[in-house]
Amino acid sequence: MGYQAKFKVWRGDAEGGDFVDYRVDVEEGEVVLDIMHRLQATQAGDMAVRWNCKAGKCGSCSAEVNGRPRLMCMTRMSTFGEDEEISVAPIRTFPVIRDLVTDVDFNYAKAREVPAFAPPEGVAPGEYRMAQADVERSQEFRKCIECFLCQNVCHVVRDHEENKEPFSGPRFLMRYAELDMHPLDVRNRKEDAQEDGGLGYCNITKCCTEVCPEHIKITDNALIPMKERVVDRKYDPLVWLGKKIFKRQELEQRGATGAQSLENPGPDNGSALDADRIGPVGTS
Amino acid sequence: MTDPGTTTAFEAAGEGATDVAAVTHHTYDVLVIGAGGAGLRAAIEARLRGKRVAIICKSLFGKAHTVMAEGGIAASMGNANPRDNWEVHFRDTMRGGKFLNNWRMAELHAKEAPQRVWELETYGALFDRTPDGKISQRNFGGHNFPRLAHVGDRTGLELIRTLQQKIVSLQQEDFARTGDYESDLAVFHEYTITELLKDGDRIAGAFGYRRPTGELVCFHSAAVVLATGGVGKSFKVTSNSWEYTGDGHALAMRAGAKLLNMEFVQFHPTGMVWPPSVKGILVTESVRGDGGVLKNSEGERFMFNYIPEVFREQYATSEDEGDRWYTDADNNRRPPELLPRDEVARAINNEVKEGRGSPAGGVYLDVSSRMPAAEITRRLPSMYHQFKELADVDITAGPMEVGPTCHYVMGGVEVDPDTAASAVPGLFAAGEVAGGMHGSNRLGGNSLSDLLVFGCRAGAGAAAYLDGLAEVPTVSDASVTSAREDVERPIHNSGGENAYTVHQELQQTMNDLVGIIRKADEMELALKKLHELRDRIPRVAVDGRRAYNPGWHLALDLRNMLMVSECIAMAALERQESRGGHTRDDYPTMDENWRQELLVCSLQDGPDGPTVQLEHQGQPAMREDLFDLFELDELKKYYTGDELGGHRSDAPPRQTRGTEGAGDEAERSSSTTETGGDPGGELTGGGA
Ligand SMILES: Cc1cc2nc3c(=O)[nH]c(=O)nc-3n(C[C@H](O)[C@H](O)[C@H](O)COP(=O)(O)OP(=O)(O)OC[C@H]3O[C@@H](n4cnc5c(N)ncnc54)[C@H](O)[C@@H]3O)c2cc1C
Ligand code: SF4
Ligand code: SF4
Ligand code: FES
Numbered sequence: 001m002g003y004q005a006k007f008k009v010w011r012g013d014a015e016g017g018d019f020v021d022y023r024v025d026v027e028e029g030e031v032v033l034d035i036m037h038r039l040q041a042t043q044a045g046d047m048a049v050r051w052n053c054k055a056g057k058c059g060s061c062s063a064e065v066n067g068r069p070r071l072m073c074m075t076r077m078s079t080f081g082e083d084e085e086i087s088v089a090p091i092r093t094f095p096v097i098r099d100l101v102t103d104v105d106f107n108y109a110k111a112r113e114v115p116a117f118a119p120p121e122g123v124a125p126g127e128y129r130m131a132q133a134d135v136e137r138s139q140e141f142r143k144c145i146e147c148f149l150c151q152n153v154c155h156v157v158r159d160h161e162e163n164k165e166p167f168s169g170p171r172f173l174m175r176y177a178e179l180d181m182h183p184l185d186v187r188n189r190k191e192d193a194q195e196d197g198g199l200g201y202c203n204i205t206k207c208c209t210e211v212c213p214e215h216i217k218i219t220d221n222a223l224i225p226m227k228e229r230v231v232d233r234k235y236d237p238l239v240w241l242g243k244k245i246f247k248r249q250e251l252e253q254r255g256a257t258g259a260q261s262l263e264n265p266g267p268d269n270g271s272a273l274d275a276d277r278i279g280p281v282g283t284s
Numbered sequence: 285m286t287d288p289g290t291t292t293a294f295e296a297a298g299e300g301a302t303d304v305a306a307v308t309h310h311t312y313d314v315l316v317i318g319a320g321g322a323g324l325r326a327a328i329e330a331r332l333r334g335k336r337v338a339i340i341c342k343s344l345f346g347k348a349h350t351v352m353a354e355g356g357i358a359a360s361m362g363n364a365n366p367r368d369n370w371e372v373h374f375r376d377t378m379r380g381g382k383f384l385n386n387w388r389m390a391e392l393h394a395k396e397a398p399q400r401v402w403e404l405e406t407y408g409a410l411f412d413r414t415p416d417g418k419i420s421q422r423n424f425g426g427h428n429f430p431r432l433a434h435v436g437d438r439t440g441l442e443l444i445r446t447l448q449q450k451i452v453s454l455q456q457e458d459f460a461r462t463g464d465y466e467s468d469l470a471v472f473h474e475y476t477i478t479e480l481l482k483d484g485d486r487i488a489g490a491f492g493y494r495r496p497t498g499e500l501v502c503f504h505s506a507a508v509v510l511a512t513g514g515v516g517k518s519f520k521v522t523s524n525s526w527e528y529t530g531d532g533h534a535l536a537m538r539a540g541a542k543l544l545n546m547e548f549v550q551f552h553p554t555g556m557v558w559p560p561s562v563k564g565i566l567v568t569e570s571v572r573g574d575g576g577v578l579k580n581s582e583g584e585r586f587m588f589n590y591i592p593e594v595f596r597e598q599y600a601t602s603e604d605e606g607d608r609w610y611t612d613a614d615n616n617r618r619p620p621e622l623l624p625r626d627e628v629a630r631a632i633n634n635e636v637k638e639g640r641g642s643p644a645g646g647v648y649l650d651v652s653s654r655m656p657a658a659e660i661t662r663r664l665p666s667m668y669h670q671f672k673e674l675a676d677v678d679i680t681a682g683p684m685e686v687g688p689t690c691h692y693v694m695g696g697v698e699v700d701p702d703t704a705a706s707a708v709p710g711l712f713a714a715g716e717v718a719g720g721m722h723g724s725n726r727l728g729g730n731s732l733s734d735l736l737v738f739g740c741r742a743g744a745g746a747a748a749y750l751d752g753l754a755e756v757p758t759v760s761d762a763s764v765t766s767a768r769e770d771v772e773r774p775i776h777n778s779g780g781e782n783a784y785t786v787h788q789e790l791q792q793t794m795n796d797l798v799g800i801i802r803k804a805d806e807m808e809l810a811l812k813k814l815h816e817l818r819d820r821i822p823r824v825a826v827d828g829r830r831a832y833n834p835g836w837h838l839a840l841d842l843r844n845m846l847m848v849s850e851c852i853a854m855a856a857l858e859r860q861e862s863r864g865g866h867t868r869d870d871y872p873t874m875d876e877n878w879r880q881e882l883l884v885c886s887l888q889d890g891p892d893g894p895t896v897q898l899e900h901q902g903q904p905a906m907r908e909d910l911f912d913l914f915e916l917d918e919l920k921k922y923y924t925g926d927e928l929g930g931h932r933s934d935a936p937p938r939q940t941r942g943t944e945g946a947g948d949e950a951e952r953s954s955s956t957t958e959t960g961g962d963p964g965g966e967l968t969g970g971g972a
């Protein structure tokens with residue numbers, strides 16, 4: 001069953017590095033992440049690798065395996081020939097910290113630039129009503145496990161450091177779309193996506209969609225519809241005239257933030273601790 | 285992601301000048317250790333209440349264990365069945381924990397879970413909906429009504445992402461005011477805390493290191509909330525990730541807090557067993573809830589041989605009846621595949637032991653013969669995907685191989701239910717790291733709600749503690765020096781033990797000797813091995829540099845895993861009965877005299893340094909109005925005659941009782957057929 005595989009693993013740090021050859025045992029049913037763990041336990045105790053769930057749910061273990069952006073925990077060894085030399089490198093678009101670990105803080109910075117969900121004013125918790133059909137579009141985007149493989153592969157930033165400033169990348173352009181399609185969000189997200197997110201840089205090559213391990217149709221379902229909405233908004237006079245028809249559109253404006261949480265931070269601003277109000281058995 | 289803080293060249297006493305790394309100092313009001321559901325909810329609450337908060341986590345932000353939860357979050361919103369309410373949820377939770385739960389925690393949890401779930405919608409969460417647009421709720425084991433809010437089979441992802449995005453939203457509000465996103469709410473991801481620092485009795489801060497660089501950090505903070513999750517990585521076969529090394533449990537003990545109920549570890553009956561590399565990964569309970577059956581190597585549905593006496597009346601005795609239950613729950617009894625988790629796990633264990641297991645040492649779980657392929661892929665998409673991609677098994681065409689896997693620890697830090705405060709002033713704990721809420725066995729879905737309810741209360745508790753604090757405690761140089769020496773020991777050691785080898789031995793010991801079925805002599809042997817490891821762990825040496833060195837990180841986690849393993853083994857040896865997540869081969873039955881005995885672990889100074897001490901502690905008697913929620917006949921199964929003492933024996937049934945009672949069966953949309961006598965819970969449903 002078991003055999004010895006030939007691996008080339010990129011070892012190094014921000015200063016530089018190179019592929020190092022390893023011969024390592026492979027057992028039946030293993031994935032690339034298992035091999036990295038075996039290397040750690042037997043030959044390279046200090047080799048840096050990120051992982052958590054080992055089941056494709058957390059998006060930690062992104063790397064480039066034979067040049068292809070993958071989750072290491074979902075890349076089975078049986079997809080390679082036994083004599084094939086397998087290379088494992090850190091994802092390229094982000095600066096290396098060490099070995100297979102890269103500095104992905106770019107993504108967290110971009111996440112912070114997307115204005116948060118703007119809740120409707122005057123709708124109390126527990127009073128939210130939405131139809132399943134209406135939440136499904138945004139739900140697809142919320143399957144995202146933030147593996148950042150799409151961010152890594154998108155050519156707008158992969159080879160153009162200078163675009164990292166104006167362009168938030170497919171994952172966060174999708175976040176604009178998600179909020180735009182959220183049935184109760186009251187903010188107008190079109191200009192946000194266009195002007196702050198750099199939606200215009202995307203030329204719908206669909207490379208992001210191809211690598212997404214969650215099989216989210218990033219381009220077709222998020223980016224293209226968002227581009228269309230931006231265009232509609234700019235040129236379609238009906239959007240401006242017909243606004244009164246829909247309540248949400250009436251509210252919708254670019255600066256809307258919904259209810260704010262920190263207007264009066266302090267002991268009285270806390271969430272209700274209901275147990276005290278509900279009281280003992282029989283009093284509710 | 286965070287500001288650099290102030291760096292002081294810290295001269296460690298007695299160390300060679302060649303390796304004196306700087307220590308970076310940060311000051312916050314509240315330090316939240318852990319960025320899972322509990323930690324994030326605590327941070328939000330403390331920030332809302334006006335505190336400057338730092339969140340610290342070992343992995344990247346958004347990758348905590350909470351992300352893996354599948355099935356759902358339990359809250360009696362009554363959307364699927366209007367007769368659900370907190371009292372029913374409370375009862376279910378107490379039964380699930382076999383009445384060993386801290387009843388006040390169970391009460392707070394049942395009362396506040398709905399509000400905490402609804403709040404998530406105001407943060408932007410998108411749960412699956414009912415036809416009238418409310419949050420949809422699904423059936424789950426041990427829950428008498430459909431109660432679990434869910435998003436397909438990725439509820440944990442939705443929960444953590446929503447809380448993460450709420451944190452961002454608060455940061456945006458701070459940014460609008462101060463021009464700095466992290467001015468009042470900062471996230472330090474890929475930082476590990478190795479020690480809590482105290483000033484006298486009080487918490488004064490925490491010490492740790494930054495994984496990417498290996499730089500040392502000291503946080504100054506008068507309130508610390510522990511939300512570090514569980515301990516599964518002490519066992520070989522587990523559904524838990526590398527983060528689950530019991531850090532919070534150990535940090536709390538070393539700071540002087542107590543751990544309770546450590547003997548109760550939940551083994552989920554169905555983890556993957558093949559291929560070896562995925563052994564332990566969870567196979568959701570929905571597979572059985574939706575009709576999957578368990579078979580041994582002889583093709584027998586063996587669960588029919590394992591229906592315990594107390595459940596005789598509630599479970600089908602023939603395959604035909606069991607099969608009919610899926611479509612007609614009112615007129616048939618449920619199949620024994622849906623017995624409580626502990627029962628199923630034990631049965632699988634026994635089949636394998638007696639030689640009727642599958643080649644990889646599990647049993648077969650089959651849905652392929654139960655429903656058409658298209659239905660399987662529709663109902664169980666992630667399981668289909670998981671087996672296809674990881675095991676090359678098509679679950680629509682053949683059976684899965686499954687076996688028990690270590691899943692959740694019921695035991696944890698003893699806290700005040702209302703404020704989540706531990707015995708150490710300034711130290712709070714919430715989520716899986718806290719103990720008491722779930723008693724001897726947790727119901728599916730009750731963890732995610734626990735995280736929100738007690739995370740919120742911990743944040744509020746910490747804020748209130750600070751408001752009442754007269755004087756800010758200070759971190760002493762001596763405590764920093766000592767924390768630093770511990771962190772650097774594996775780097776300074778040379779030619780010692782290999783961290784990975786020691787870890788494997790620890791896991792094997794716990795798995796084999798303190799696993800799902802326990803015996804006195806095996807646990808004594810385990811303790812002996814653990815004592816040997818206690819001597820070896822300080823000698824672990826690591827190579828390489830400080831920057832992102834997993835060997836070093838593991839070396840530091842080992843002492844925490846060892847400490848919680850000792851607690852588990854000692855408490856398990858002491859408890860001479862079987863209850864929930866603790867099964868003794870030599871004491872196979874539940875003993876009502878043990879119900880109110882809690883086993884509590886603490887660290888005591890001894891001649892060879894601090895050692896784990898175990899004590900018995902009584903459980904406070906349940907408040908009368910809560911006690912009255914149960915029928916005497918049911919209480920008799922758990923309580924001693926003395927405890928009942930004629931209590932309520934002839935009290936009239938209360939009006940509020942019986943919401944899930946026999947009465948109008950036809951109206952019940954729940955799939956459960958019995959009327960509330962479901963001790964042990966965990967019967968059907970998804971992940972959990
Ligand atoms: C596969 C699976 C499915 C599940 N499904 C369900 C379900 O459907 N419903 C349900 O209710 N429950 C479920 N559970 C259980 C539930 O997910 C966990 O109990 C819960 O998520 C724990 O949350 P937490 O906030 O306590 O900790 P976690 O989410 O585990 O977070 C712990 C945090 O603490 C940090 N940390 C730990 N140690 C340190 C340290 N030393 N320094 C700094 N940071 C540290 C970690 O980095 C992490 O951020 C499931 C569990 C598993 C494994
Ligand atoms: S479709 Fe757009 S976002 Fe996606 S990879 Fe291509 S250019 Fe980038
Ligand atoms: S959209 Fe897909 S590829 Fe991009 S981060 Fe999310 S899960 Fe990864
Ligand atoms: S380890 Fe979680 S996605 Fe690979």
